[in-house]
Amino acid sequence: MDLAYTAEHEALRKQVRAWLKQNLPKKERGAATMEDEAHKVAESKAWQRKLLEAGYVAMGWPRKYGGREADLMTQTVVNEELVTARAPSLIGMMGIQMVGATLITWGTEEQKERYLPKILTAEEIWCQGYSEPGSGSDLASLKTRAELVGDEFVINGQKVWTSYAHIADWMFCLVRTDPDAPKHKGISYVLIDMKTPGITVRPLVQINGDSGFNEVFFEDVRVPRKNLVGELNQGWLVANSTLSHERNMLGSTTRTQMMFDGVLRLARTRQRNGRVAAEDPVVQQRLADLLTRVEAMKLHSYRQLTDAIKGRSPGIAASVNKLVSTELNHEIAALGMELLGSYATLSKASAHVVDRAIWPWEFMFTMGMIIGGGTSQIQKNIIAERGLGMPK
Numbered sequence: 072m073d074l075a076y077t078a079e080h081e082a083l084r085k086q087v088r089a090w091l092k093q094n095l096p097k098k099e100r101g102a103a104t105m106e107d108e109a110h111k112v113a114e115s116k117a118w119q120r121k122l123l124e125a126g127y128v129a130m131g132w133p134r135k136y137g138g139r140e141a142d143l144m145t146q147t148v149v150n151e152e153l154v155t156a157r158a159p160s161l162i163g164m165m166g167i168q169m170v171g172a173t174l175i176t177w178g179t180e181e182q183k184e185r186y187l188p189k190i191l192t193a194e195e196i197w198c199q200g201y202s203e204p205g206s207g208s209d210l211a212s213l214k215t216r217a218e219l220v221g222d223e224f225v226i227n228g229q230k231v232w233t234s235y236a237h238i239a240d241w242m243f244c245l246v247r248t249d250p251d252a253p254k255h256k257g258i259s260y261v262l263i264d265m266k267t268p269g270i271t272v273r274p275l276v277q278i279n280g281d282s283g284f285n286e287v288f289f290e291d292v293r294v295p296r297k298n299l300v301g302e303l304n305q306g307w308l309v310a311n312s313t314l315s316h317e318r319n320m321l322g323s324t325t326r327t328q329m330m331f332d333g334v335l336r337l338a339r340t341r342q343r344n345g346r347v348a349a350e351d352p353v354v355q356q357r358l359a360d361l362l363t364r365v366e367a368m369k370l371h372s373y374r375q376l377t378d379a380i381k382g383r384s385p386g387i388a389a390s391v392n393k394l395v396s397t398e399l400n401h402e403i404a405a406l407g408m409e410l411l412g413s414y415a416t417l418s419k420a421s422a423h424v425v426d427r428a429i430w431p432w433e434f435m436f437t438m439g440m441i442i443g444g445g446t447s448q449i450q451k452n453i454i455a456e457r458g459l460g461m462p463k
């Protein structure tokens with residue numbers, strides 16, 4: 072493994088940094104919170120288009136579908152710079168990283184032509200309709216039923232925790248098309264226009280006050296058969312390729328490093344037991360423990376990157392990445408909360424608030440990330456069974 076960047080990559084880094092300096096929107100948290108919704112959605116879409124025009128969206132996609140066929144190192148450098156600059160997250164991320172990437176592998180030419188361009192421009196926003204009440208970790212037990220009637224699926228059932236459903240134009244959805252087959256074999260992957268009659272979206276309010284996700288109800292929703300991705304009853308295969316994209320997407324070393332740098336700054340400015348917190352041996356021990364794990368995570372992700380560049384199978388690396396990064400982010404945020412003590416309870420509006428109340432927000436947000444995309448326990452099961460060959 073070569074840990075140095077080439078001169079070419081360093082030049083690219085400079086170029087991206089300069090572009091971001093010129094073009095980064097003023098506000099730090101673009102689409103992360105959903106207050107003042109319509110305005111924020113429009114702003115976030117404009118940001119995605121700007122990035123797209125600069126060539127920094129879906130860089131790895133084939134040129135034919137609007138990408139640049141950029142190699143993994145190029146994508147990594149650009150991604151690192153976006154995170155370092157605290158660029159707003161892309162509103163169309165689910166479209167790009169999940170359904171878009173899946174369509175490139177599984178979609179028909181007609182589906183690719185129809186959906187991919189509007190995913191890139193954020194003209195159409197996507198949501199993921201997988202989880203249901205009682206079918207989260209055990210996703211394959213999902214019950215939302217799709218009956219094929221002529222050339223249409225008629226869909227009835229309910230999804231839950233559907234991020235972005237309240238602003239989404241489309242949903243990529245798992246439905247049960249054969250209730251008599253073994254549970255993994257009777258599922259299909261369909262694309263649903265969210266404006267179809269019979270769909271009701273009910274937003275849920277989260278612990279951090281945002282309402283980013285929803286319940287979605289389907290009552291005799293008619294979806295054309297041509298919206299099926301992959302074969303009928305083969306949705307589990309298609310879905311699993313999307314899930315590994317999701318798990319990769321959730322692990323970002325740069326973000327974890329920045330969170331650690333933030334908590335270190337906090338420790339150097341807050342007081343504890345009559346001295347600067349960073350001089351307190353207990354705090355020092357916590358910081359050292361976290362930093363060691365940040366470094367280990369970084370090396371693991373370099374190894375994953377090297378494997379990907381060399382075309383070696385990633386195995387369970389995406390699960391390790393998801394498990395380690397989400398837990399570590401949450402523990403860093405927890406130290407931030409401890410260092411703040413009772414200041415951690417102040418809202419953004421308070422004159423005494425520290426770091427614009429980012430630590431309590433991070434604490435709650437990172438808790439959700441441990442659950443979303445497959446909980447830590449599920450990742451540990453995957454690592455144990457598929458990675459270490461342990462019995463079920």
Ligand SMILES: Cc1cc2nc3c(=O)[nH]c(=O)nc-3n(C[C@H](O)[C@H](O)[C@H](O)COP(=O)(O)OP(=O)(O)OC[C@H]3O[C@@H](n4cnc5c(N)ncnc54)[C@H](O)[C@@H]3O)c2cc1C
Pocket residue numbers: 198199200201202203205206207208209231232233234235284439440442443444445446447448449452
């Ligand atoms: C922020 C956020 C965003 C989300 N966005 C979406 C979205 O856009 N679309 C979507 O479809 N879903 C979404 N989800 C849902 C998410 O995928 C589920 O919450 C997750 O898969 C867990 O399912 P569950 O909530 O039903 O919990 P359960 O599956 O009921 O799990 C409850 C507890 O039991 C443990 N557990 C369950 N089974 C096992 C087992 N076999 N071994 C050991 N422990 C086990 C779990 O780890 C957990 O601690 C989101 C969730 C969050 C938090």
